Amino acid sequence: MPIFSEQEVQEFAELQKRYGAPAATVLPVLWRIQEKMGWIDDSAMEEAAAICQVPKSHIQGVVSFYTMFFDKPMGRFHVQVCTNVSCMLHGSEKLYNDVKGKLGIPNHGRTEDGMFSLEEVECMGACGGAPMMAVNERFYEKISTDEAFTIIDQVGASGNLPTPKFFSQLPELSEATNR
Amino acid sequence: MADTPKLVLPDIPGLRNIETYIAHGGYRDAIGKAYSMAPTAVTDEVKKSGLRGRGGAAFPTGLKWSFMPKTNEKKKYLLINGDESEPGSFKDRQIFEFNPHQLIEGILIASYAMQIDHAYIYIRGEYGYWVKMVEKAVADAYAKGFIGPRMKENFRPSGDGVEFSVDITVHKGAGAYIVGEEMAMMSSLEGGRGLPRIKPPFPAQSGLWGMPTTINNIETMASVPPIMKMGGEAYSKIGDPKHPGTLLFGVSGHVNRPGVYELPTGTLLTDVINVHAGGVPNGKKIKMVIPGGSSMPPLRGEQLEGVKMDAENLKAAGSSIGTAGVMVMDEDTDIIHVLTRIAKFYWHESCGQCTPCREGTGWLLKLLQRFDAGEAMASDIDLLHDVAFNIEGRTICALGEAAAWPVRFTVERFREEFEKRVKPGLTVESPNRVHSLRKGGLDIVQVHVPVVERV
Structure with missing residues (x-):
């Protein structure tokens, strides 16, 4: 086909x-x-x-x-945590490890239900909003571990991406989940 | 700070909508003035303004435009670099989000000046949302007839102007820092791996598909409409005379108000940090500042007094303006850990074409990981410096320098930090024994090099 x-x-x-x-x-x-x-x-x-x-x-x-093309199946929601310098100075290494622990998968891994995959990424261009986590194309900036967990729980339960705290993007743009 | 001009990101709500942009003189004042002049006169006006590229090299924009052939025998292309992957740099994203039409108008003016056939806006894949925003802005401008064949109905040339139209296409990248290098970006846009190419030939002679091409940064393009509106002469009086205009400073790290601030060039670095970005949290001292994105030489906290943020002054202070991404680190920061992370980035992003960079970035990372773990030898400090020094200038593109500079200058400026991480008593008998014995005619398999146990 x-x-x-x-x-x-x-x-x-x-x-x-x-x-x-x-x-x-x-x-x-x-x-x-x-x-x-x-x-x-x-x-x-x-x-x-x-x-x-x-x-x-x-x-x-x-x-x-190119790092953004996948040659193996990834999760419906691709969780990315930046650990580059600006984010690192705001504790992103802990954030990454916490998220990794919560999802229970290694870097570039995928959860068994196919819902999530995880990647430790290089600078996403959100240095002013450090630390940041991105799920698919959506950026969640200035987030704590608890907030990251809440987002992952919400996504897991509803299959939708919640609106970020700092959301200035055009509302009329269609929601892209990348899948 | 009411007296600082906001040329690229003015405080106008809803400016991203085409109607608001038009209501504020958009697609009329600047481009109308350009159209009343001959194309070469537009280039001359930009030359007069002293505008320099905002992508890192600070090359004079008008001069770059003048390299393009004046004849229309071949198709001519304009490539706008929105790859913005330098750690610490997040300014172009603000333009995509808050003022995309000024970017488009700047592209139209540049296209007119160089008589471009097709302009491409290359935006990094991670900015998926922002790609959609710019695509929407381009579609809106197409619908109004500001781009494409209908330009000829909308913009009637007056005076010396010539009739002209250009197409604009938004192209989404897929995650590769190296694509921000102009030659690699052309490889990527043509549909290949983003590998840099040797210069010459320069893009203005043989660029995209072998045709004359000019590559400009997003912020450079967005700075063009204000120049046309106020005139090159007036623009050249803003900020530092050798590098005039406003810059988007992206301040991140240990500051109270991280973010993007539009300020004139020549603003004091201490003012950028303390006045605009709100200073360091808890009144701590500054240990290190990287003033232009992670590939630029870092400055010591004591070095900052009186340093002005523009290409020439920063060069004199021992660093470089780069993309004006200011990363601030307070007194408690572990410099070695930061540098190890920077080295990891360049190791990850090296495209692998040139041996000094492909192998050298790995060496830098491994050596720095030794320091990070407190497992380094005293001689590793000089080895680190030596490896960095041997990457510089020996690669096709500037990623070699980008990887080597932060390491080399950190070793030179923060040597005591490295010395603290040396494990006492750890030595290798003769690191170069293989080489010395080879000269004696021994087979390499017969040479036994003592290996120091690392715990």
């Missing part, structure tokens, strides 16, 4: 006209695959290669290069 319908393939062909070569849509195509499937498997890579008119080996190279 192909991932993309004919209409979607046509949309990519339109997008390719905006670039100097079809290969430029590798990242957009891989993002769409990951939004739909949660990760990028072997057959998906073949499909991406055909759309972007590049060898499959090229796609594999790209997927392995």
Whole structure:
């Protein structure tokens, strides 16, 4: 079963006209695959290669290069804790270990129910809101361990991402859970 | 602080909405003035303003634009760098969130000045939400006919102006610090791994798909409309004469009010920390400040008095402006632990093309982990400095310097911190014995190097 319908393939062909070569849509195509499937498997890579008119080996190279592309199944909610300097100065190493303990999974691991995965990430560009935790695309800034636990509990119970304390993002934007 | 100009992030509620932006003269004043001039005159105006790139290298923007060929034989591209992955730097995100249309207007003006065919805004993948915000802003501007073929109906050139249109596409990255390097960003946009390329050829000769390309930072682009509105001359009088304008200072770490502050260049570093960011919590002393994002040389707390925040003055003080991401560390901070974390970042983010960087960043990390664990030898201090020194200038891109500078300058400026972590009595008999015996004609397998037990 192909991932993309004919209409979607046509949309990519339109997008390719905006670039100097079809290969430029590798990242957009891989993002769409990951939004739909949660990760990028072997057959998906073949499909991406055909759309972007590049060898499959090229796609594999790209997927392995960028940290945000997953080559194995990850949780519906991908929990990311930054431990880089600005966050570290505000105790993010403890936060990361606490979250790790709560979820009971290692770095890049996934809970058995497929709900959560965990990653210790590099700077996410939220240094002013340190320490921070991101769940999928949503940033939770200036949070304590207790607040992080509450967020994880809420997500686990409802399957929805709660609104962050510091939420200045456009409300009309559609909710993206990455999955 | 009412007297400091807010050019990039003005205090206007709802400015992210296109209607509010238009109501405040957006897509009219600045671009209208640009359109009344010849394209080369726009570049000259930016040259006159003294605007320098906000992405780290502080290269004069007008000069960069003038490198582009004046003819339209080949397609010309503009690439806007919104990868912003430098630890301690979070300014571009504020522009995406609070003033995306000024960014777009700046891109339109730059595109007109260089007669660009297509502009790409590359935004890091971690900023998924902000990518959507900018995409929405671009879509709104398209709908109003400010971008794309309908520009020709909306903007009638007057005076020396020429008829012109440009397309803008938002491109989302996927998590790679190295893509913030301009040559790597082109590799990434073309759909490959984000590997830097050797210069020359420079992007203005052979960039995206072999066509002339200019790469500018997000903040640089957002600074262009104010320049057009007030004129290059007036802009050049703001802040420090050699690096004029306003900068977005991202202050993080041990301060009471971390955040992004727009201030004129040449503002005192102590004012940025104590006045604007509210000082250090609990009145503690400052031990170390990294003034321009984690790749820049750190300054000692005692060194801060009188240091001005602009490219030239900071260079004279022994550091660099970088992305103006100020990281403040108080007297209780474990410098070695901080530096180990920085080294880990560059080790993780090295793309692996050049041996000095690929291997050197790993060496730096391992050595620093020894110090962090209190398991280092006295000679490791100089070894650390030596490894850092041997990365610099031996790599395709600046990630080599980015990894080496913080380590080298921390060793030079905080040597006592390293000495505290040396384990007394720990030595290796002859660290270079392999090499010395090799010269004597012995087979390498016959050489026995004594290994010191590490607990």
